[in-house]
Amino acid sequence: MATLRAVIDGDKCQQEKNCPPMENCPANAIIEDEGFRFVTNDCRGCKKCVTLCKYNAITMV
Numbered sequence: 700m701a702t703l704r705a706v707i708d709g710d711k712c713q714q715e716k717n718c719p720p721m722e723n724c725p726a727n728a729i730i731e732d733e734g735f736r737f738v739t740n741d742c743r744g745c746k747k748c749v750t751l752c753k754y755n756a757i758t759m760v
């Protein structure tokens with residue numbers, strides 16, 4: 700079975716400046732591009748960002 704990956708819901712994400720998921724991702728897999736935040740292929744599926752996002756904008760798929 701493939702490892703789960705984190706996905707950011709753009710409607711829920713508040714583009715917070717000091718975003719805990721971005722700052723604490725062990726793989727530095729959360730990036731910002733053209734005003735949206737994405738999870739790259741570097742995601743290891745640890746779920747840390749899901750716990751840290753206070754807007755519940757990140758889910759594992």
Ligand code: SF4
Binds near residue numbers: 727744
């Ligand atoms: S699940 Fe873990 S590795 Fe993947 S984006 Fe979230 S914090 Fe980073």
